[in-house]
Amino acid sequence: MTSPYVGRFAPTPSGLLHFGSLVAALASYLDARHANGRWLIRIEDLDQTRSQPEAEAQILRALEDFGLEHDGQIVRQSERLELYRTQTEQWLNEGLAYYCDCPRKTLLQHGPIYPGTCAKRQLPAAADHAVRVRVSDRPITCIDRLQPPLTQNLARELGDFIIRRRDGVYAYQLAVVLDDINQGVTDVVRGADLLDSTPRQLWLYQLLGHTPPHYLHVPLIVRPDGEKLSKRLGSAALQREHAPTTLWRALRALAQPVPESLRGAPVSELLAWGISHWQPERLPPTNSLLEANLPS
Numbered sequence: 001m002t003s004p005y006v007g008r009f010a011p012t013p014s015g016l017l018h019f020g021s022l023v024a025a026l027a028s029y030l031d032a033r034h035a036n037g038r039w040l041i042r043i044e045d046l047d048q049t050r051s052q053p054e055a056e057a058q059i060l061r062a063l064e065d066f067g068l069e070h071d072g073q074i075v076r077q078s079e080r081l082e083l084y085r086t087q088t089e090q091w092l093n094e095g096l097a098y099y100c101d102c103p104r105k106t107l108l109q110h111g112p113i114y115p116g117t118c119a120k121r122q123l124p125a126a127a128d129h130a131v132r133v134r135v136s137d138r139p140i141t142c143i144d145r146l147q148p149p150l151t152q153n154l155a156r157e158l159g160d161f162i163i164r165r166r167d168g169v170y171a172y173q174l175a176v177v178l179d180d181i182n183q184g185v186t187d188v189v190r191g192a193d194l195l196d197s198t199p200r201q202l203w204l205y206q207l208l209g210h211t212p213p214h215y216l217h218v219p220l221i222v223r224p225d226g227e228k229l230s231k232r233l234g235s236a237a238l239q240r241e242h243a244p245t246t247l248w249r250a251l252r253a254l255a256q257p258v259p260e261s262l263r264g265a266p267v268s269e270l271l272a273w274g275i276s277h278w279q280p281e282r283l284p285p286t287n288s289l290l291e292a293n294l295p296s
Contacts, residue, residue, distance in 0.1 A: 005037025006186045009068075010176070012044045013056035016237035019246065019253075020191075020221040021059075022066065026250050027218045027280070028189040029068045029271075034278040040183055041070040044176075045078045047169050058237065065240040066247055067267040075183065077175050084170040087178060087208075088131055088163060096207060097163065099123035100130045114159030131164040133174075135203055142198040145216040147285050152199040161200055173197060177204040185213050189280075192217040192287040216280055219289045221253060243267050253289065255282040 091097035
């Protein structure tokens with residue numbers, strides 16, 4: 001028997017919600033509602049040096065302005081550190097993870113593959129030590145609902161990877177897996193920029209003995225220079241007064257054949273159409289879509 005659908009949108013509150021983020025949120029929302037499932041909001045504020053309370057407030061307000069109503073309580077990763085700490089300690093005790101004191105300069109000299117310098121050193125706990133999880137020398141394949149299958153051999157292409165940074169911040173890979181398990185997430189719909197990290201997450205699911213969710217990685221919206229729309233580049237924040245037109249554009253960006261007659265229709269009407277007609281298979285299996293080619 002299949003579990004009831006549980007999806008989620010997990011923004012990082014380091015800047016304001018922009019059109020690219022709206023497209024990702026909308027895809028996640030439509031996929032959940034089309035399946036009569038639940039849609040959760042999780043604030044991924046692990047790195048408190050980058051998190052902005054005003055950005056979190058704007059993100060939640062923007063989602064409300066666009067009619068993307070969530071189920072249940074909003075979860076914040078900054079409130080779940082004990083969960084990450086407990087699991088990290090367990091893997092350290094079991095020998096599945098180890099402390100690492102390799103400086104960044106040394107790591108850069110070795111390129112993208114960690115050579116396992118600290119794997120057998122048995123370093124003790126220390127405030128400035130990272131924690132790495134051991135990986136296996138066998139291929140891991142991510143089966144995506146849209147993108148071609150992605151296979152990686154983590155040992156040969158990445159090496160043992162960090163689950164807690166040297167500054168004590170827990171890594172995204174660890175937190176996202178533990179959170180999705182804890183919240184019962186069955187389906188993850190997110191941007192294609194995160195596809196490459198999925199094999200690492202699948203490895204953590206294996207270590208934890210849990211079935212991973214189904215994945216759908218939707219193309220990113222990129223600028224004419226090839227850069228994705230992002231908070232870092234100051235992409236324009238969403239405007240409440242333009243919500244109907246912007247939502248219509250977002251549906252078109254997701255390759256949904258929303259009629260021209262619905263341009264500017266109320267948000268509730270657009271969402272009802274989107275939920276009823278959701279066809280993610282219409283999206284191209286690509287990493288990005290050029291913003292300049294989208295309807296204005």
